[in-house]
Amino acid sequence: MTQPPVDVVPGLEHFLRNGEPHQIISGALHYFRIPAELWPDRLARLRALGCNTVETYVAWNFHRPYRDRPSDFTGMRDLGRFLDLAAAADLDILVRPGPYICAEWDNGGLPAWLLDDHRAAAALRTSDPAYLDHVDQWFDELLPIIVRRQADRGGRVIGVQVENEYGSFGNDHDYLQHLQDGLVERGVTSMLFTSDGPTELMLSGGRLGDTFATINFGSRQREAFALLDQLQPGRPGMCMEFWNGWFDHWGEQHHTRDAADAAAELDQLLSDGRSVNLYMAHGGTNFGTWAGANLGDHDRLQPTVTSYDYDSPIAEDGRLTDKFHAFRDVISKRTGARPPQPPADAEIQPARSVGVTDFLDLQQILDNREPVPSPTPETFEHLGLHHGVVRYRTKIAGPITGELGLVGLADLAEVRLDGALIGRLGRLDADPAYPLATETKLPIDVAAGDHDLDVTVQSLGRVNFGPGIGDHKGLGRIRLDYQHLFGFEQSALDLEQLPGLADLDWQPAGDRPGFYRTTVQVEEVADAYLELPGWHNGFLYLNGFNLGRYWNPAGPQRTLYAPAPLWRTGANELVILEFTAPGGEIAWRDRPDLG
The missing domain is CATH 2.60.120.260 (Galactose-binding domain-like)
Incomplete structure (x- = not known):
């Protein structure tokens, strides 16, 4: 059933929703990090946290990883279905379509094939037509999905972001203006906004005229909002990314943030009448090869791990953490509303171990x-x-x-x-x-x-x-x-999907880099946490789906999340691609181990 029109705009000091003062309490949840079958569950948990809004990025490269193939909006890539499910969960929606999104996602969401166009590669995130022509073509495909789900058309999309943290990269305001004009020309009538880090340089680089500006931070919120208020006096303050946790690189310690500390910061923010987007409310997983990276000293790479748990209120596998309950209490206290009850946690497969039986040499595959x-x-x-x-x-x-x-x-x-x-x-x-x-x-x-x-x-x-x-x-x-x-x-x-190995001549398990295979029986489909003790570095595939990279003993992540929708009742195929030397078995654990 079509929703009645909703109007959310920045007013004087407050947002106005259908003319009434309104506080946006949003949670970040990225559809591209969650199996589509679990979207309703995760959205229900977000609603149970007390959020009235959900925020998601759109990852351009997830929809168009290859230049010579059409964009994909099916399955985990069905953005329209995700937005519809969010509306059905009684959530307003903030969409951040990029084209650049950061998000600890490969290339910040920009397709790798742009890098083979030398002009475009040299002009990323600038007003150079060599880059913008590709962006315009992408927006032609993407924006109709968002536009027809806007609040003034009976949907629940109340805001669309212009680029992302641009002030941390550049100051080409012609580029930002082109993106904003392109959003409007393609039918975006919802609130437009920018988001940037909490410094004057970042905000000045990423702001665009009178476009509503938001700010990102994890602490010292009153200092950050004081800076934002100076730049746009008389307008409501919103933190578009309240960093309530953090992400991990391979070889680092696992990052956590004390639940009480984060809840106290959130309480102060809400009591001051500010609006917020919890980053992340639910992090999800960097399945496959989608995890991004940072650069350290001397241009050394710091690759991000498979899990994007982010120490979020809603854990990678959907469990409700101490941070969930602390945040829920704060939100309920500040809004005076008791949110709905969350769904029950998922069932977990029992602990066990299996060995591998078959092997394909990586070099022989490359020979073919x-x-x-x-x-x-x-x-x-x-x-x-x-x-x-x-x-x-x-x-x-x-x-x-x-x-x-x-x-x-x-x-x-x-x-x-x-x-x-x-x-x-x-x-x-x-x-x-x-x-x-x-x-x-x-x-x-x-x-x-x-x-x-x-x-x-x-x-x-x-x-x-x-x-x-x-x-x-x-x-x-x-x-x-x-x-x-x-x-x-x-x-x-x-390596995003298994590269046609089924018909090749598998041999008894070997001792070299290559693919290692086994088949396991599952009586009841449920979540699993899989560890590869003794294995070193590679990928694990479940029924052809790439669960992501493992890396021992670098860590900190030890287990890979294998959600229930990827399993079948009966026979299931597990394939390991090991780049160094094999271990002995695949182990089911009774809880995740992220370090």
Whole structure:
């Protein structure tokens, strides 16, 4: 049934909803981090927290990961269905369509194929038409889904954001104006707003004329709002990202925030009459290869883990945490309303362990891929690869002893001479679990004659924040001492879904990098937390769905979340892609272990 029209606008000191003072209490929940079957459950939990609004980003690259394929709005990508379910849950909706979203998401939501367009790659997030032409085409596809669900058309979308934290990147206000004009021209009539970090430089870079500005922070909210009030006096204050937790990188400690501390900050914010969006109310999961990264010192990569639990009120698997109950009490006290009861927590599969039975050698799979020849190494993006593995093969003549350097390596490489492993390299900030992962060169001793030199590169997340956005994957050049090597064959493997392995000749389990398979029986479908003790670095697939990366002992994450909708009653196939050396089993745990 069509909802009666809703009007939410910034008034003097307060938002007005249908003319009455209104406090937006929103929770961030990203549809692209949650199986579509669980959207109703997570939205019901958000409503039970006391929120009256839900906020979501839109990840452009999730809908259009490949340039030569049409955009996908089905399944987990069915944005329209998600917005309809939010309305059915009696939630207003804030949409943040980017095109850049940060979100600890690969490349900040910008498609990797943009990086193969050299003009566009050099002009990301600017007013250069080489970039904006792609954005305009994307908005032509995306915005009708949002526009027809706006509050003034019977839906519940009350606000649409212009770009995202642009003041932390640049000051091209022509770019921001183009985006805002494009939203309006395509039918957006809801409140337009920007959001930026809590400094004058960030706010001045990201603000756009009289467009309503919001601010992002995790603490010291009165200082932040004082700055925002100076910039737009007489308008309501809203924190678009109240950072009630934080995310993790591989090799770090797991981040948490004390529930009482976060609740006290929220209580003060609401008592001061401010509006808020809890970031995150429910974090979800960076399934597959979608986790982003940051840059550390000396351009070293800090890849984000698979879990996006974020120490949120609603945990990655939907459990209601101490923070949920603390926030719920604060919201109920400040609104005077008791929210509905939440759904029951999900059932968990019992603890057990299984071994693997079958094996496919990674190098043999790459041998069967159609090689792409080129004088110099090609990037993943030029090879049409979103994320995965590329083997760069060239010939090298001996005898020679020297230093092999991988120029522009992104991100981890295994180096083999005539099939024999001679070293592993990488561009990580720090990682004791992956030998030499902070080095991009190694000594090499080549005997007389002609030899095959193979450099197999796997990609980690693309940088999603700051000047490192536009992070190409693969190799720039390979150098032996001062001499560049030329003449390559590249064999690529996409890892987002299992790359057609069912009909290949599986062997008994081996001891090398490759795919390891087993089949397990499940009597009743339920959530599971899967750990891979003894395994090192790779991906785990459940019935063809990529659950994400594991990395031992780097951590902090130990278990991968395998939600109930991905399981089947009866036989289920588990496949591990291991890049280093296999472990012994797959273990079911009775609770998540994020560090």
